[in-house]
Amino acid sequence: MLQSDFMRTGGVTNGLQLWAVTHLGPLWRFLQARPGLRSAANRLIIDGMVYKMKTRPDRLSTMSPYPSWPSLTNRTFSDRHLPPDPAFQLRLPPADRATALFERSDSQERWSHKSTLLFPLFAQWFTDGFLRTDATNPLKNTSTHDIDLSELYGQTEDVTRVLRSMTGGRLKSQVIDGGEYPPYYFDDEGNVKPEFAKLPITLPAGDRKAVGVQEVGDLANRKLFALGIPRGNIHYGFTMMSTLFLREHNRLADAIAAEHSSWDDERIFQTARDTMIVLLLKVVVEDYINHITPYYFKLFVDPGFAGRERWYRQNWMSIEFNMLYRWHSLVPSRVRVGGQDRDTGSVLWDNNVVVSHPLGALFEEASRQPSTEIGLLNTPTFLLDIERRTIDMGRDAALASYNDYRQACGYPRMQSFADVSSRAAVRAALASCYRSVNDIELYVGLFAEDVRPNAALPTLMGTMVGVDAFSQALTNPLLADGIFGERTFSAAGWQAIGATARLQDILDRNTRNESRQPLATLTQLTWSRV
């Protein structure tokens, strides 16, 4: 989309803002090189992203259409940015027809020009830690509402204890071919190991169907790991991320223990965990978000300013955030895994490939193939059931229209299907489904818009990600004044924090035994700005 097009559909102010951050490269590089100016620019851009919507506390949750003491405090229901709009629901087409807008035909598979396969692998692993729909009620959630690395540590201390070795601050692990991995969940006879009996592993109906098994026990020959969250073994990309972070935890624990001979297991463990959470936050901002945005300026974790902003509020994951993060269209129909081209649906719930290849090689392989592009008409068949459930979820919550959300984010309402997308197929599909552009529901509209030039996401989605992501990542108590510092993380932890900006940094430290230094990049090596 040309800048002038964006100014027409995005509004003049938004257009000028976007123009400034996606042009003037020399200026941004000048700012980037000067610490004081760099912090000021960082604050200005992040504030600009977060203040696109009203800050928490929001008036409503998914509990009730009016505020009540339970609805304002019970976070097992989800926050919501806009009130329910029951009248709007009456104008919606059947959910099957909306679902069909997502379907990819093999001949139409669209590839991303910017993102590698590592991008969706990291995105899912990262967000499954805190965007957690309650299986019994899609309006509820099972989130801790914190970015707390529950993928690795579990959501409760009971689970954490099961995963800890309780010596030297380490997590339980095993060594296979010289590489460290999480321990197996099943023993050699295919029984759940008694030590993991209380570890939650669930296999939702959709996964059972996709994998073709009846219950968790049927997966005994798939080398499942003992991990922190129930679906932690969902696919090889998920477990390779957890393996990397487990290695880094144990590496840090050993380094902290070496420095502090008087510290007990508990203190070493907690200090390593504190450090790991900050490493994740750094990678999220400095690698992942910088990949997503089209900006010249590289954002960074600068803990100082957040505490002075009025978006610094208790976290509460919103139902819109939960829905908009379902980036199924990033997933190619076939992927190269462990040197083989495979149907993506066939890599679910199977760690054999993870334990039979060097970890670095798997990261490199995912870094050297593209993801597909986010958008309508590009979801692989095996994920269409989930698209359907997401559309139902938006309707159960009686979400306001796509255009209402655009307006709430400060964008002009779209006037026609042609405003929404530059692609004829998308326009036609929308027109076949909705009577007017005002009838488009949020989930469809988010994916219908064009991906912004040089970005990884469409406009409204990128905007709404920024609102909820920064206002719930930079509020982490570990980044707060008086907490963020060497005294909290130990010298070894503080050194690791200073030395980490990208997944590559963590991978380098944990694949030293491999024959060559592997690549870890979310951005294709061949990508260059247009």
Add this chain to the structure above:
Amino acid sequence: MLQSDFMRTGGVTNGLQLWAVTHLGPLWRFLQARPGLRSAANRLIIDGMVYKMKTRPDRLSTMSPYPSWPSLTNRTFSDRHLPPDPAFQLRLPPADRATALFERSDSQERWSHKSTLLFPLFAQWFTDGFLRTDATNPLKNTSTHDIDLSELYGQTEDVTRVLRSMTGGRLKSQVIDGGEYPPYYFDDEGNVKPEFAKLPITLPAGDRKAVGVQEVGDLANRKLFALGIPRGNIHYGFTMMSTLFLREHNRLADAIAAEHSSWDDERIFQTARDTMIVLLLKVVVEDYINHITPYYFKLFVDPGFAGRERWYRQNWMSIEFNMLYRWHSLVPSRVRVGGQDRDTGSVLWDNNVVVSHPLGALFEEASRQPSTEIGLLNTPTFLLDIERRTIDMGRDAALASYNDYRQACGYPRMQSFADVSSRAAVRAALASCYRSVNDIELYVGLFAEDVRPNAALPTLMGTMVGVDAFSQALTNPLLADGIFGERTFSAAGWQAIGATARLQDILDRNTRNESRQPLATLTQLTWSRV
């Protein structure tokens, strides 16, 4: 204490601030009369009170002496303002000797010049809603960390449901002699009513001893009410407050129902409850805190500004707040209740006096007798066990010294016992217990200082109350932008909020059937500024 004395022990800046707000009466009255200036002055004074200490998130809780993810997030442990100081504990005298500093001898009972008995009755009822020590571990708590009127509604929805009539948005109640009261917990045969079987009533060991009974069942003839918190029947003052607020809830529910014929029980109930929480917050700031402070300017609930302050943070009750609010010395050894002079220890766990006198008459009676004065050497005998437990609690938490807390609040360290108190008996008592002024523990120091002229509390205590009270009351989500307004509370609720600044206002609305309009005042009618 003269102003010049305060400037010596309190520091020049603090002294000038205090001088300004306790003098210049015409200036403050001028500001008070002009809405814009009034808001600005209100913000300035409240910010000045809250920013005396570092704002949340604090580095430590009572969980561990270093920050960990659990310690930063698990609010069943208490927040703490200063780190533990194990070395300081070694300098402390036996706890019995510190406890003896609190003991009142009958000949020494000191009376307040400012506060009525209604002041401690309201203070205890108000704070027991959110300052809740875990009986199994004094370093833990059972608080929701919100000012949520749990005294009336319970801490969980299970309890709330038991207390609701489930029709017309009302709480269950009974009428006795034309007055409305909470329902009885026991039936006429002395058995717990089945509907209240799940309601938590606990009788701690200290209460059992004081009342001379073995178990809750022994209280069957004392007309206990079904109330929201386990110790809700602790004494007549507590249940008379709950009765008043129950009447107001049901009055509001009826008014809201009359306005909104289409609303169901749930919506009426929640709207009345939302309103009631705000009424409590208004009374706390505009009646209670204005009683405590010596200022000319009358603070008020002005929801707008709090959201822009960096003290607007998720609530977390601190162990220091829990301890400093134990104002046992405000309780006279004998009180006039229902027209009789009684030992205060004899009014515990007995509602007979509440149901046999008009509610307004009880409020008036408590408004026409003084409380005793807060401070050392003035705790009635029957409360000394609790003083001892509080001293133990401070030591279990390894709290820093009194002088360290003064310093953390921006006050100079006291240099001698004579600096602490102008009273010879207090100086001598301190000197007999501690080797130096630097050895005084926080709980003792808080009560050793002189009550400020024209105030209800000593200096450090008043300061620390201000820090935690405002930063956890004005963060209530019901006061937030977009929530605080008629749309949330209904016309009837909004009208009640506008018409409420003092307990007197609520009492007037709920004692119309009594023969004369009763008095409700925290400040003695004869009090005048010195």
